[in-house]
Amino acid sequence: MKRDVRMPRWQLTDAMMRLVLPSPSNPLAVRGVRLAYDTVAADYAAYLPDTRAEAPLDLAMIDAFAEAVTLGDGAPVLDAGCGAGRMSRYLAERGCLVEGVDLSPNMVSMARRDHQDLVFTVGSLTNLPYPDDRFGGVMLWYSIIHTPPAGQAGIFAEAARVLRPTGHLLVGFQSGEGTRDVAGAYRQFGHEIQLERYLYTADQVASELEAAGLREVCRLVRRAQGTEKDDQAVLLATAP
Numbered sequence: 001m002k003r004d005v006r007m008p009r010w011q012l013t014d015a016m017m018r019l020v021l022p023s024p025s026n027p028l029a030v031r032g033v034r035l036a037y038d039t040v041a042a043d044y045a046a047y048l049p050d051t052r053a054e055a056p057l058d059l060a061m062i063d064a065f066a067e068a069v070t071l072g073d074g075a076p077v078l079d080a081g082c083g084a085g086r087m088s089r090y091l092a093e094r095g096c097l098v099e100g101v102d103l104s105p106n107m108v109s110m111a112r113r114d115h116q117d118l119v120f121t122v123g124s125l126t127n128l129p130y131p132d133d134r135f136g137g138v139m140l141w142y143s144i145i146h147t148p149p150a151g152q153a154g155i156f157a158e159a160a161r162v163l164r165p166t167g168h169l170l171v172g173f174q175s176g177e178g179t180r181d182v183a184g185a186y187r188q189f190g191h192e193i194q195l196e197r198y199l200y201t202a203d204q205v206a207s208e209l210e211a212a213g214l215r216e217v218c219r220l221v222r223r224a225q226g227t228e229k230d231d232q233a234v235l236l237a238t239a240p
């Protein structure tokens with residue numbers, strides 16, 4: 001008699017979930033992040049078109065970064081994990097010669113549509129499509145948050161590779177420990193996605209920066225405000 005090898009639906013879902021379990025070497029996990037942002041891209045661009053979600057303290061850190069990089073030799077600045085381009089616009093308004101890169105083709109399409117004077121490219125933080133020493137500044141604004149701890153070293157090594165000597169790096173993220181499911185936030189827009197984010201302490205990120213050969217200049221760690229669920233951190237670092 002022929003055996004029925006079909007899996008019950010719950011087992012199949014479980015097996016698929018395990019396949020997309022995030023690990024830096026698991027391309028399916030990266031594909032999961034890309035798929036999630038491809039799905040929500042239009043709503044992300046519509047509901048978060050500017051820096052309205054940032055606190056004045058966050059913006060002060062970005063302003064300090066923009067000032068540091070524009071004081072240099074006019075080298076371009078990379079908005080790494082640029083999403084729909086709102087932070088690229090903010091940097092451009094502060095005199096940066098900015099370009100953006102993001103994993104999600106749909107987020108990049110939104111960025112190109114809404115910021116036609118800026119250059120956006122599809123690419124991964126762990127394999128940036130740029131030569132060594134290309135940028136005077138690299139900003140990772142809430143783009144490291146979907147990568148698990150074991151993948152962080154690869155991101156910071158790539159950022160350090162494309163950064164010029166004495167260039168600056170700025171990284172913003174939710175501060176804490178563990179993970180959070182962010183699918184619920186997108187359900188109100190009718191999207192059923194699978195997406196989680198990782199919390200990191202400022203010390204953890206500072207260690208990653210140091211391991212990548214960068215030196216911390218200063219950090220901000222502030223308490224959650226308004227509808228934020230977590231404390232927020234921003235670190236500014238420089239290349240030797």
Ligand SMILES: C[S@@+](CC[C@H](N)C(=O)[O-])C[C@H]1O[C@@H](n2cnc3c(N)ncnc32)[C@H](O)[C@@H]1O
Nearest residue numbers: 037081082083102103104107124125141142143
């Ligand atoms: C929370 S959104 C932030 C977008 C933008 N920085 C902003 O503040 O609006 C995270 C972005 O990081 C991108 N991202 C996540 N992991 C990435 C990776 N490994 N390589 C490139 N982009 C990535 C996502 O596609 C998404 O657009």
